[in-house]
Amino acid sequence: MKNDIILSGVGGQGILSIAATIGLAAVANNLFLKQSEVHGMSQRGGDVQSHLRLSDKPVYSDLIPYGRANLIISVEPMESLRYLPWLSKNGWLVTNSTPFINIPDYPPIDEIIKEIKKIKNHIIIDADTIAKEAGSARSGNIVILGAASPFIDMSFVSLENAIRKLFGRKGEAIVEANLKALKAGRDCSGE
Amino acid sequence: MKKLLLLGDEAIAQAALDAGLSGMYAYPGTPSTEIMEYIQSSKDASDRNIHRGWSANEKTAIEAALGMSYAGKRAMVAMKHVGLNVAADGFINSAMTGVNGGLIVVSADDPSMHSSQNEQDSRFYGKFALVPCFEPSNQQEAYEMIFDAFEASEKYKLPVLFRITTRLAHSRASVQLKEVLPEKKLQLPADLFQFVLLPSIARKKYNALLSSYESLRYENIISKYNSFKDGRKRDIGIIACGIAYNYLMENIDSSIDDFPVLKISAYPFPKDLIKDITDRCNEVLILEEGAPLVEEALRGILDNGIKIYGRLDGTVPRDGELNPAIVAKALGLPVIYGEEVPSLVKMRPPSFCKGCGHADMFNSLIEAVKSYGPGRVFSDIGCYTLAALPPYNAINSCVDMGASVTMAVGAADAGLLPSVAVIGDSTFTHSGMTGLLDAVVKNSSVTIIISDNSTAGMTGGQQSQATGRIEQICEGIGVSREHLKTIIPLRKNHEENIRIMKEEFEYRGVSVIIASRECIQTATKRKRSEASN
Numbered sequence: 114m115k116n117d118i119i120l121s122g123v124g125g126q127g128i129l130s131i132a133a134t135i136g137l138a139a140v141a142n143n144l145f146l147k148q149s150e151v152h153g154m155s156q157r158g159g160d161v162q163s164h165l166r167l168s169d170k171p172v173y174s175d176l177i178p179y180g181r182a183n184l185i186i187s188v189e190p191m192e193s194l195r196y197l198p199w200l201s202k203n204g205w206l207v208t209n210s211t212p213f214i215n216i217p218d219y220p221p222i223d224e225i226i227k228e229i230k231k232i233k234n235h236i237i238i239d240a241d242t243i244a245k246e247a248g249s250a251r252s253g254n255i256v257i258l259g260a261a262s263p264f265i266d267m268s269f270v271s272l273e274n275a276i277r278k279l280f281g282r283k284g285e286a287i288v289e290a291n292l293k294a295l296k297a298g299r300d301c302s303g304e
Numbered sequence: 305m306k307k308l309l310l311l312g313d314e315a316i317a318q319a320a321l322d323a324g325l326s327g328m329y330a331y332p333g334t335p336s337t338e339i340m341e342y343i344q345s346s347k348d349a350s351d352r353n354i355h356r357g358w359s360a361n362e363k364t365a366i367e368a369a370l371g372m373s374y375a376g377k378r379a380m381v382a383m384k385h386v387g388l389n390v391a392a393d394g395f396i397n398s399a400m401t402g403v404n405g406g407l408i409v410v411s412a413d414d415p416s417m418h419s420s421q422n423e424q425d426s427r428f429y430g431k432f433a434l435v436p437c438f439e440p441s442n443q444q445e446a447y448e449m450i451f452d453a454f455e456a457s458e459k460y461k462l463p464v465l466f467r468i469t470t471r472l473a474h475s476r477a478s479v480q481l482k483e484v485l486p487e488k489k490l491q492l493p494a495d496l497f498q499f500v501l502l503p504s505i506a507r508k509k510y511n512a513l514l515s516s517y518e519s520l521r522y523e524n525i526i527s528k529y530n531s532f533k534d535g536r537k538r539d540i541g542i543i544a545c546g547i548a549y550n551y552l553m554e555n556i557d558s559s560i561d562d563f564p565v566l567k568i569s570a571y572p573f574p575k576d577l578i579k580d581i582t583d584r585c586n587e588v589l590i591l592e593e594g595a596p597l598v599e600e601a602l603r604g605i606l607d608n609g610i611k612i613y614g615r616l617d618g619t620v621p622r623d624g625e626l627n628p629a630i631v632a633k634a635l636g637l638p639v640i641y642g643e644e645v646p647s648l649v650k651m652r653p654p655s656f657c658k659g660c661g662h663a664d665m666f667n668s669l670i671e672a673v674k675s676y677g678p679g680r681v682f683s684d685i686g687c688y689t690l691a692a693l694p695p696y697n698a699i700n701s702c703v704d705m706g707a708s709v710t711m712a713v714g715a716a717d718a719g720l721l722p723s724v725a726v727i728g729d730s731t732f733t734h735s736g737m738t739g740l741l742d743a744v745v746k747n748s749s750v751t752i753i754i755s756d757n758s759t760a761g762m763t764g765g766q767q768s769q770a771t772g773r774i775e776q777i778c779e780g781i782g783v784s785r786e787h788l789k790t791i792i793p794l795r796k797n798h799e800e801n802i803r804i805m806k807e808e809f810e811y812r813g814v815s816v817i818i819a820s821r822e823c824i825q826t827a828t829k830r831k832r833s834e835a836s837n
């Protein structure tokens with residue numbers, strides 16, 4: 114088993130919570146894991162990405178080689194395209210459709226969506242609306258994770274358990290909201 | 305024993321705690337910051353009452369750590385690579401004095417300059433100071449090495465340099481913990497002149513230091529991190545240093561590509577192992593994260609030995625961090641890219657948070673300085689450096705911590721009037737205060753704006769030594785009361801703030817304007833933690 118996953122978004126959008134959830138699930142599944150994160154300057158509203166590598170054998174490189182990622186999970190549509198050189202030919206791209214516009218030359222959103230649709234395996238969802246409907250407006254990131262979950266070689270239950278562990282300290286209400294968000298995302302993946 | 309999922313930085317911190325650390329000293333700097341932060345949030349550290357406060361800068365940090373070592377206890381100091389420049393005086397001289405309790409100096413390099421103003425390879429400092437240098441390849445190795453680094457430090461009575469780079473610092477992996485060692489007891493050095501570097505004593509110490517460096521190559525506690533694995537291939541052998549080893553192993557399937565491989569993770573590096581590989585192979589490829597330190601040593605000036613591939617002949621780019629593709633190409637392996645990035649994807653540089661006080665301060669400054677023409681705002685390092693980018697384009701320098709003040713002084717000396725400096729609060733107490741003293745003593749015509757957000761914002765909101773003290777510091781240094789102004793950078797004060805700035809630009813002497821408003825990120829964090837307490 115080997116999963117190479119790129120997480121992308123804009124600083125402050127919560128990609129590290131996605132990474133932490135997958136990471137906890139991987140540990141519980143006794144997998145080897147490397148998860149490279151971006152800290153520092155880019156966190157001020159710049160583009161951020163995280164490389165997540167899970168395997169049943171030891172993982173060497175902290176970075177995923179080009180063309181080898183089997184999954185891109187993006188909480189922002191334009192950012193999902195920035196990492197295409199890493200996506201393998203049969204890889205999946207799962208992205209939020211809501212743009213985060215903090216630059217003056219942000220391209221028209223319909224052109225971005227057109228580019229995303231050119232990728233053979235893609236899922237575009239309006240994670241923010243789905244999160245709101247699930248009663249947890251701030252869990253858009255977890256909705257996206259739910260939508261991407263069929264392409265991660267770990268059981269859905271292990272992701273749910275990871276959510277419980279990660280958010281446990283923040284109280285039962287937050288845990289439940291995120292579990293609902295995860296499930297709502299999963300339901301949009303068509304799996 | 306317990307397993308934890310840790311960043312490289314956190315693995316180092318956890319290891320130090322488990323290896324009997326008594327004092328942690330640091331000034332924040334990406335990618336080293338999480339070492340101190342981990343220790344500060346550790347329950348174990350608070351139960352044991354381990355010393356764990358931020359220092360004013362890297363020099364004060366390393367000297368305090370040396371003091372703890374003098375008193376017989378284990379100390380660690382962490383900084384980013386450019387911090388080691390600031391701490392260099394203390395560092396080089398600590399090699400001369402030697403240590404009593406174990407002393408580890410962690411320097412986190414940032415090749416490719418993800419969050420830095422330059423690219424430096426700290427391993428050169430190890431060689432310069434003549435001390436052992438460890439360079440872990442992964443999180444587990446980093447954890448284990450810390451134990452040996454403390455032991456080596458005490459055994460050879462030397463500070464030990466611990467060099468990491470961004471990828472290891474900020475990548476998480478599972479780490480198996482070891483048994484916890486007790487802290488050392490307070491104990492004075494056996495020789496009470498050990499730390500007295502008078503020339504007569506220093507000369508003797510320097511000779512001892514010079515001769516010990518050569519013997520370090522063969523000391524097991526260091527050399528065990530350098531290993532040679534023979535392979536069936538004879539045409540080319542590979543030397544991989546630190547994290548470069550991971551990119552090598554990512555690319556080769558050792559059952560097919562049976563190269564002889566020398567992994568180097570500790571310095572001074574082993575001459576015998578280098579000979580082992582160069583005697584066996586016709587050519588060697590050298591993979592190093594950072595500068596070609598090993599490569600230069602092997603080539604020498606004449607470069608008339610066996611054929612060497614590396615950063616100096618272009619096999620590997622001369623600058624920037626390594627990645628699996630660079631190493632694949634160096635090995636002659638194909639790299640298969642996915643789709644190209646569509647041309648509509650735009651750059652997304654970092655920017656001020658919405659409502660940041662720096663932005664309001666710059667909006668006023670841009671207006672106030674406009675009539676004098678461009679090119680007179682010297683600045684420094686922090687969130688406020690983002691004003692170099694559009695739409696602000698408001699600053700003309702960002703060099704090293706504190707240089708805004710001193711460069712403004714020099715430019716004013718040359719006749720550039722007004723000459724303005726913009727510096728953050730943490731940067732001011734790091735290295736701006738001494739420059740201000742120079743300005744006061746010679747009564748330079750400078751206007752220094754201290755953009756005080758009560759935190760080190762750029763690195764994630766660490767405590768700033770300046771908080772609540774800036775006015776007193778400026779007065780104490782000798783800035784006159786009439787030209788020490790405090791403004792609140794809010795839109796509603798825009799006109800008033802422009803007026804105050806313009807007034808001070810016209811004053812021929814030292815003015816300080818403190819633009820004071822808390823960083824909104826820090827304020828949010830503070831309010832959240834106050835609410836939960």
Ligand SMILES: Cc1ncc(C[n+]2csc(CCOP(=O)(O)OP(=O)(O)O)c2C)c(N)n1
Pocket residue numbers: 331332333334384386387390685686687688705727728729730731732757759760761762763768823
């Ligand atoms: C010698 C050195 N040490 C540390 C750093 C890392 N660093 C860059 S900005 C910064 C914080 C600056 O804080 P402050 O001056 O208060 O400005 P703010 O980011 O809060 O606006 C630090 C620690 C550096 N670049 N150089």
Ligand code: SF4
Pocket residue numbers: 157655656657659660661662687757761762823824825826
């Ligand atoms: S972190 Fe604080 S100082 Fe930095 S840009 Fe954001 S609000 Fe401003």
